[in-house]
Structures are given as structure tokens and as C-alpha cells.
Amino acid sequence: MHRVAVVVFPGSNCDADTLDAARAAGSDAYYVWHRDTSLRQADIVVLPGGFSYGDYLRSGAIARFSPIMAAVTAHARAGGPLLGICNGFQILCEAGLLPGGLMRNARLRFLSRPVRVRVEATDTPFTCLYEKGETLEIPIAHGDGRFVADPRTTAELEATGRVVWRYVDDNPNGSTNGIAGVCSAGRNVVGIMPHPERRCAPALGSPDGARVFQSMEARNATQHAPDVRAVGEHHLRV
Amino acid sequence: MPRATLLDPQGQAVEHALKALGFAEVERVRVGKHLVLDVEAATDAEAAARARAMCDRLLANPVTEDFDVAVRTA
Numbered sequence: 001m002h003r004v005a006v007v008v009f010p011g012s013n014c015d016a017d018t019l020d021a022a023r024a025a026g027s028d029a030y031y032v033w034h035r036d037t038s039l040r041q042a043d044i045v046v047l048p049g050g051f052s053y054g055d056y057l058r059s060g061a062i063a064r065f066s067p068i069m070a071a072v073t074a075h076a077r078a079g080g081p082l083l084g085i086c087n088g089f090q091i092l093c094e095a096g097l098l099p100g101g102l103m104r105n106a107r108l109r110f111l112s113r114p115v116r117v118r119v120e121a122t123d124t125p126f127t128c129l130y131e132k133g134e135t136l137e138i139p140i141a142h143g144d145g146r147f148v149a150d151p152r153t154t155a156e157l158e159a160t161g162r163v164v165w166r167y168v169d170d171n172p173n174g175s176t177n178g179i180a181g182v183c184s185a186g187r188n189v190v191g192i193m194p195h196p197e198r199r200c201a202p203a204l205g206s207p208d209g210a211r212v213f214q215s216m217e218a219r220n221a222t223q224h225a226p227d228v229r230a231v232g233e234h235h236l237r238v
Numbered sequence: 239m240p241r242a243t244l245l246d247p248q249g250q251a252v253e254h255a256l257k258a259l260g261f262a263e264v265e266r267v268r269v270g271k272h273l274v275l276d277v278e279a280a281t282d283a284e285a286a287a288r289a290r291a292m293c294d295r296l297l298a299n300p301v302t303e304d305f306d307v308a309v310r311t312a
Contacts (some may be wrong), residue, residue, distance in 0.1 A: 106247050
């Protein structure tokens with residue numbers, strides 16, 4: 001059983017769903033308030049969706065300076081698995097823990113509907129239980145979901161297999177190359193715009209998103225990093 | 239201001255609206271943010287340098303935005 005910290009910012013609104021999804025997958029999941037400075041020995045950290053700080057200035061721009069982010073950054077730098085969903089993805093881009101940025105949807109409308117995404121990379125802590133090329137139906141709910149990066153960064157992401165999910169059939173927000181999710185060079189930091197926590201049981205429409213959380217719980221989830229535990233502000237490899 | 243190389247759907251929407259109103263000379267519109275800061279500084283240059291540091295750190299995202307700083311003495 002892994003310890004999963006779900007960070008709650010003022011304006012997070014997918015924190016409870018994310019906690020439930022992680023618990024349903026068997027994790028010992030708990031909340032960490034953004035003003036805390038310790039992740040309390042988290043194995044895995046998730047930044048949930050929502051509208052931290054009302055999306056003022058830019059989505060995620062203010063949350064990235066929350067006190068907890070020093071510990072989140074240390075966790076990621078030590079190779080610890082870190083997932084950002086929707087607003088969490090925006091925060092990770094603003095914090096420089098993931099490349100690129102997320103801009104206003106190309107058609108300017110807030111979009112809340114299911115979309116189809118293809119799993120492009122299964123060698124991350126959050127997709128290891130999926131089949132490469134598998135297509136999932138997961139909802140989006142965002143106004144600023146258009147992933148952009150400069151051409152060199154985009155080419156590097158594509159060449160190194162760091163596009164983790166891609167929209168298929170229809171690109172809802174006009175993102176570069178249909179990118180719906182990416183990972184860091186170390187592959188331990190992952191961001192996704194759609195909401196897997198909203199499709200993690202048949203009663204919620206489909207279980208397509210459940211394996212994101214089950215992957216976290218899988219023993220070999222951290223393929224590119226040894227098991228890392230945050231102890232206080234320090235990281236011990238165990 | 240959104241970077242020049244990136245799609246600016248807000249700018250496009252405003253451009254279309256201006257053209258619909260007969261302002262055919264409009265070639266391009268870009269929509270950004272305008273922040274007004276009251277800053278205590280000894281000189282204009284110092285105020286500009288501090289404002290640029292604020293843009294680098296928080297106010298602008300270099301991946302998606304460009305910025306300009308203009309100083310006006312109160």
C-alpha cells in the first residue's frame with residue numbers, strides 16, 4: 001500500500017474524487033493542505049483538478065508558489081512519482097516541473113464532456129497497467145487546456161516518447177499535436193488534462209480512468225526511480 | 239501578451255468583430271493583459287528593473303507570453 005498525498009489548494013474541486021479513486025485502487029491516500037510544508041512520507045503526490053486561486057493571472061500561476069510546492073518539487077527532483085490532473089497539470093507547467101504551458105481553448109469555450117484519448121506511453125508510474133495504443137473515454141472540464149510548447153520542445157517530447165496521452169478523433173482544445181498529457185524527462189512527473197478520477201468505476205460511466213490509480217499501486221510503478229520516501233523535507237531511498 | 243508564434247483565439251475573435259463593424263484596415267489583433275503596479279523606487283530605471291523581475295518570476299509565463307514594461311512617474 002502506497003502513501004498518496006492529494007494536495008488541496010484553495011479552489012481545488014476534484015480533490016475528493018481523486019482521494020476516492022486512489023483509495024479505491026488500494027492506496028493509503030490523504031489530503032495535504034497547500035500551506036503545509038510536509039508531504040508526510042508520501043510515496044506518490046497528486047495535484048488534483050479545480051481552479052486554484054480562481055485561475056487569477058494564469059491557471060496555476062499563483063498555486064505554484066504555495067508553501068507545499070517546495071516539498072512537491074523536492075519529491076519530484078528525487079524521482080518521486082507526481083501526477084497533475086487538469087489544474088494540477090497547469091500548476092506543474094507553471095512550476096517548470098513539466099515542459100510547455102496550457103492556454104485558452106482554441107474555440108474559447110469552457111469544455112465539459114467526454115473525449116477519447118490514446119495511451120501513448122506506458123512506462124510511467126501512472127500508465128503502467130495500460131496497453132500502449134489503447135483508447136480510453138475520459139471527460140475533460142477545462143477552459144485553459146490547449147497544450148503548447150515551442151517546436152524544439154515538442155519535437156523532443158515526440159522523439160523521446162514523452163507524450164503520454166493524445167486526443168483521438170477530435171482535438172477539443174487545439175493542443176499541439178493533439179497532446180492531452182506529457183511526462184518529464186525522468187518520466188516520474190506526469191500531467192494530464194482529462195480527468196481519470198471521474199471515470200474510475202462502471203457506475204461513473206466507465207472504469208477507463210481507474211488504472212491511472214491502480215498503476216500507482218502496482219509494485220513496479222516507479223520504473224525509472226527507486227522507491228523514494230519523503231521524510232520531513234529530506235528524501236530517503238529505501 | 240500571448241507569444242507572437244502562438245494561436246490567439248481571443249485576438250482572432252476581436253479581429254473578426256472589428257472587421258464586421260467595417261474596420262477593414264485591421265490586419266491583426268492580439269489580446270493580452272495589462273497590469274498596473276504602483277511601485278516605490280528611486281529612479282525609473284530601478285522601477286523598470288524591479289517590474290521586469292516581477293514579470294520573470296510571476297507576472298508572465300515565458301513559455302506562452304511576451305511582456306513589455308513601461309514606467310510612468312507619479
